[in-house]
Amino acid sequence: MxxxxxxxxxxxxxxxxxxxxxxxxxxxxxxxxxxxxxxxxxxxxxxxxxxxxxxxxxxxxxxxxxxxxxxxxxxxxxxxxxxxxxxxxxxxxxxxxxxxxxxxxxxxxxxxxxxxxxxxxxxxxxxxxxxxxxxxxxxxxxxxxxxxxxxxxxxxxxxxxxxxxxxxxxxxxxxxxxxxxxxxxxxxxxxxxxxxxxxxxxIPCDNISKSSVAVLGHSCKTGMVEYYFVFDPSTCEVEEISLENYESSNDQILVYMMVPKKTLGMSTEYGRTNTEKTFTFVNKRPVELKQVEKVLRSAFSEAAGLEVEKNPVAVVSIIVGRSQRQSLDANLEPNKQKISLGCLNDLMEKTDQFLKNKYKEGDDKLKEPDTGHFEYEKDNNAQNDTATNYVKDAESNSNEEITNKMKDITEELQESKSLFSPGKGTNFL
Missing domain, CATH: 3.30.565.10 (Histidine kinase-like ATPase, C-terminal domain)
Incomplete structure (x- = not known):
C-alpha cells in the first residue's frame, strides 16, 4: 500500500x-x-x-x-x-x-x-x-x-x-x-x-483541610492527621511548616498531606485494596502518580503492621512554585493526568522518610502509659468500694432493725395469748 x-x-x-x-x-x-x-x-x-x-x-x-x-x-x-x-x-x-x-x-x-x-x-x-x-x-x-x-x-x-x-x-x-x-x-x-x-x-468551605473532611467523611477529623512541609530541591532538605506558611508560600515546592493517624485499628478503617480513596494533586491538578501511591502504601502498611500492603485513605497536594516550574511538565498526555517533575524521586524519598518518622512518633505515643486513665480507674474503683461498703452497711443495719422488730411483735403476740386464754382465775360470761 x-x-x-x-x-x-x-x-x-x-x-x-x-x-x-x-x-x-x-x-x-x-x-x-x-x-x-x-x-x-x-x-x-x-x-x-x-x-x-x-x-x-x-x-x-x-x-x-x-x-x-x-x-x-x-x-x-x-x-x-x-x-x-x-x-x-x-x-x-x-x-x-x-x-x-x-x-x-x-x-x-x-x-x-x-x-x-x-x-x-x-x-x-x-x-x-x-x-x-x-x-x-x-x-x-x-x-x-x-x-x-x-x-x-x-x-x-x-x-x-x-x-x-x-x-x-x-x-x-x-x-x-x-x-x-x-x-x-x-x-x-x-x-x-x-x-x-x-x-x-x-458545599463551599475555607481550605483544603475542610474540603478533605467534607469529601472523605467527618471521621477524618479524629482519625486522620495533617502535615505541611517545604522541600528544597537544591539541598533535598525538608522543613515542616504551619498551614499559614503553606498558604502564603508561592516560590517553593510545598507538600500537604492528610493521612491516617497511628492507631490500633487504622488498617481496618483506613486501608483499601485499591486507590479509590487516595487523592494526589500537583498544582491543583488531579494526577496519577505511582510514586506517591507507593510511598503512602509503604508507610501506611508498615505503621499498621500489615503483611499484605494496603492503600490508605489519603490526600496529597504538591505545589510547585514558580522558581521550580522549569522542571514540571504537565503536557505528557492529552488528558494531562500524568506529569513529569525533575526532582520527583528526591521529593518522594524525603516524603517517605518524613511520613515514616511521623508514624514512629505515633508508636512512642502509643507506648506511653496513660496515667490519667489509670488515675481515673483508681478513683473509680475507690468510689465503687465505698458504694459497696455503704450498701453492705445499709443491708446489715436493715437486717438488724427487721430482727428486732420481729422480736417485739412476737413478744406482743405471746402477751395477748396469755391474757385471753381460759384458765384459773378467769371469768367468762
Missing part, C-alpha cells in the same frame, strides 16, 4: 478519540473549563452513565457570543500564545482541544451568557465544528455544555461501553474525579447527578 495523506475526517476522529476516550474524560475537560472561567458552582448531570446525555453547568463569567464559534475549533485557546507559556501557565486547560474533540464524538450544544448580555445564547454544532443553529433565551450568567449520544460515530468504542459493569466502573471514575476537584477547590460548590438522582455534593 502506498503512502498517502489521511482524509481530514479520519484525522479528526483519531485525535478526538485520544482526548475524549471516556465519559470521565469528557467530564474532566468540562469541569476544567468551568474552573478556568471562575465558576464557584459546578453541576454535572449524566443520563445513562453519561452516554445518552452529559451536561456540565457553571456560574462562571461566560463566553462572549461572538467568540463561541471559535472556541469549538481545534487548537483555539485563550490560555497560551506560544509553547514557552506552558512553563508559567496556571490554568487547567491550555491545549485548545477539549471542545473540538467532544464536538467530533458527540452532538454538542453550548449555552452561555456574560454579565453584559441581556439573554443567553444557545449554539448547536455539527461534527465539522460549524454552527448549525443559534437560539436566544432567558438564562443566568455562566455556561452550560451539553453533549448527547457520546461515541455515536465510533461504533467499536460505543459497543465496548455497552457492558453494564464497564458503565458502572466509568461512573465510579466520574465520582472520584468530581470528589478530587471538590477537595482541591474548597471554595467551589460541586454537585453530581445521575438519572436525576443526586449522588454527590459538596
Amino acid at each position: 502506498s503512502i498517502s495523506e489521511l482524509p481530514q475526517g479520519t484525522v479528526t476522529l483519531l485525535k478526538s478519540g485520544q482526548v475524549i476516550s471516556s465519559v470521565s474524560g469528557a467530564v474532566k475537560e468540562l469541569i476544567e473549563n468551568s474552573l478556568d472561567a471562575g465558576a464557584t458552582s459546578i453541576e454535572i448531570r449524566l443520563e445513562d452513565f453519561g452516554f445518552t446525555k452529559l451536561e456540565v453547568k457553571d456560574n462562571g463569567h461566560g463566553v462572549d457570543k461572538t467568540q463561541v464559534p471559535s472556541m469549538v475549533q481545534p487548537h483555539t485557546t485563550s490560555k497560551i500564545r506560544e509553547f514557552s507559556d506552558l512553563v508559567m501557565v496556571d490554568s487547567y486547560g491550555f491545549r485548545g482541544e477539549a471542545l473540538a474533540a467532544l464536538c467530533s464524538v458527540a452532538k454538542l450544544k453550548i449555552r452561555t451568557k456574560t454579565g453584559n448580555d441581556l439573554v443567553a445564547s444557545t449554539f448547536t454544532f455539527g461534527p465539522d465544528y460549524t454552527v448549525q443553529n443559534i437560539e436566544s433565551q432567558a438564562g443566568q450568567n455562566g455556561t452550560i455544555v451539553t453533549a448527547t449520544e457520546l461515541f455515536y460515530n465510533l461504533p467499536v468504542r460505543k459497543n465496548f461501553y455497552k457492558d453494564h459493569s464497564r458503565r458502572k466502573e466509568e461512573m465510579r471514575k466520574v465520582e472520584k474525579l468530581v470528589q478530587s476537584f471538590s477537595i482541591i477547590n474548597p471554595s467551589v460548590r460541586f454537585s453530581l447527578f445521575h438519572n436525576k438522582v443526586n449522588i454527590f455534593g459538596k
Whole structure:
C-alpha cells in the first residue's frame, strides 16, 4: 500500500478519540473549563452513565457570543500564545482541544451568557465544528455544555461501553474525579447527578483541610492527621511548616498531606485494596502518580503492621512554585493526568522518610502509659468500694432493725395469748 495523506475526517476522529476516550474524560475537560472561567458552582448531570446525555453547568463569567464559534475549533485557546507559556501557565486547560474533540464524538450544544448580555445564547454544532443553529433565551450568567449520544460515530468504542459493569466502573471514575476537584477547590460548590438522582455534593468551605473532611467523611477529623512541609530541591532538605506558611508560600515546592493517624485499628478503617480513596494533586491538578501511591502504601502498611500492603485513605497536594516550574511538565498526555517533575524521586524519598518518622512518633505515643486513665480507674474503683461498703452497711443495719422488730411483735403476740386464754382465775360470761 502506498503512502498517502489521511482524509481530514479520519484525522479528526483519531485525535478526538485520544482526548475524549471516556465519559470521565469528557467530564474532566468540562469541569476544567468551568474552573478556568471562575465558576464557584459546578453541576454535572449524566443520563445513562453519561452516554445518552452529559451536561456540565457553571456560574462562571461566560463566553462572549461572538467568540463561541471559535472556541469549538481545534487548537483555539485563550490560555497560551506560544509553547514557552506552558512553563508559567496556571490554568487547567491550555491545549485548545477539549471542545473540538467532544464536538467530533458527540452532538454538542453550548449555552452561555456574560454579565453584559441581556439573554443567553444557545449554539448547536455539527461534527465539522460549524454552527448549525443559534437560539436566544432567558438564562443566568455562566455556561452550560451539553453533549448527547457520546461515541455515536465510533461504533467499536460505543459497543465496548455497552457492558453494564464497564458503565458502572466509568461512573465510579466520574465520582472520584468530581470528589478530587471538590477537595482541591474548597471554595467551589460541586454537585453530581445521575438519572436525576443526586449522588454527590459538596458545599463551599475555607481550605483544603475542610474540603478533605467534607469529601472523605467527618471521621477524618479524629482519625486522620495533617502535615505541611517545604522541600528544597537544591539541598533535598525538608522543613515542616504551619498551614499559614503553606498558604502564603508561592516560590517553593510545598507538600500537604492528610493521612491516617497511628492507631490500633487504622488498617481496618483506613486501608483499601485499591486507590479509590487516595487523592494526589500537583498544582491543583488531579494526577496519577505511582510514586506517591507507593510511598503512602509503604508507610501506611508498615505503621499498621500489615503483611499484605494496603492503600490508605489519603490526600496529597504538591505545589510547585514558580522558581521550580522549569522542571514540571504537565503536557505528557492529552488528558494531562500524568506529569513529569525533575526532582520527583528526591521529593518522594524525603516524603517517605518524613511520613515514616511521623508514624514512629505515633508508636512512642502509643507506648506511653496513660496515667490519667489509670488515675481515673483508681478513683473509680475507690468510689465503687465505698458504694459497696455503704450498701453492705445499709443491708446489715436493715437486717438488724427487721430482727428486732420481729422480736417485739412476737413478744406482743405471746402477751395477748396469755391474757385471753381460759384458765384459773378467769371469768367468762
